[in-house]
Amino acid sequence: MYLYNSATHKKELFQTHTPGRVEMYTCGPTVYHFAHIGNLRSYIMEDVLEKFLRYEGYEVNRVMNITDVGHLASDADTGEDKMLKGAKRENKSVMDIAKFYTDAFFDDCAALNIKTPEVVQPATGLIDEFIRVVSGLLDKGYAYEAGGNVYFDTSKLDHYYVFNDHDEEDLAVGVREGVEEDANKRGKNDFVLWFTKSKFEDQALKWDSPWGVGYPGWHIECSCISMKFNGEYLDLHCGGVDNAFPHHTNEIAQSEAYLGHPWCRQWFHVHHLNTNSGKMSKSKGEFLTVSLLKDWGYDPLAYRFFCLQSHYRKGLVFSRENLDNAAGAYKKLIRRIAALNPDQGAADPAVVRQYRERFLELVGNDLNTSMGITCLYDVLKAPADDASKLAVLDDFDRVLSLSLLEQAAAERQKLAVVQPAPSGIGLGSRVEGEYLVRHKGEPDPEISALVLQRAHAKQAKNFAEADRIRDELKARGIEITDRPGESVWERI
């Protein structure tokens, strides 16, 4: 595929260090609060990227951290620790907060069909590794101790890489909150690798280290977790655009200094979900969650559909009206798929291949998911049989993960179910032993009720009555097909 690389500012042919295998890293959530739907926009787009690479035939090893320590209110190492802030807010321990919000994050991911990465590593589970890498950086002369903390010395680098093609507005978000100068830093870009008790006396989680009892900086966690589980050569690093600076910049600095060679080939940054008042952010305290969307009556997958309709390198404006439009379009799409006949035999492999190639080409152009969605409608309009259309939609859904066929099946079921008949043979939904009436094409409750009456008559061995109803329906242009436990009617 062709993918925009924010390190080179170009759309490039995606390549990997080991042919056929992608080492992929994703910055995970800071678990001091619920993920908001802005965070989840990033995870949805990263999920589609991973699934598209698999669809292309790559094997993908995806690694994600859980930030449960070290992320301060400002990404530039100042302000209060975010986890501590969360724990105080809820009067709980930091570890309780971390567990609760990690579970909540994965519940949200499940509701949005976001796959769990192969490796999920909480930062607090890998402290020894961080200490080892920080020691290595000190040994190599890339770090120094000052005022009890260990800092990375950016002056030792030939080139301190900064992604400079993002909006200043985007980049400033992380460093804006509560900026204060740290007198221990030798250079303004230097950053903390290890904090000791000299800085935050009330830090809840602390570990012994060669530099005193303390805790790791945020940036070192991602470098170490990736180097441990992805190896020395990373193919693809993902995150929201606010992570580009200073977080990703500092990850590059410390990883390459430690390894002594180039580290990550390809950088993928998802732009922000914004509201009228700007970027949706956890620290502002007012944000939208998946549970809130559910409370408002939206299917979380309608939000996924909303995200896929726009390109990941453009800001996306959230409003109820925009989401309503997407939810309406998603519902209509499902209805159109539900109108396809699922019992029409085998798909034509040539049709499936033809559409698959088109999808690969369209979505493979810098993860153009909105063209992927357009492709769904093209399939529905295609002069192909229903079985082939359904097979193509199912194939695309390996990437889009909109549960197209499952939702369509549920829709068919819903349309076909008629009210329980007065005689009491329960219908409603298919429960063992109950009889179902389904139809093809436009629904008609009156016809469904007659079909059901006929079924009751047959059950009561009143075949004359059953035949009478059949004839009456036939005269009205309705044909009935009986299957075990159900009858399907259609207009002929």
Ligand code: AMP
């Ligand atoms: P956090 O939990 O704050 O560490 O953020 C988790 C992920 O969400 C990171 O990749 C952020 O860059 C990303 N992110 C934060 N805010 C937004 C937003 N409004 N829109 C899209 N992604 C975001």
Ligand code: ZN
């Ligand atoms: Zn990270």
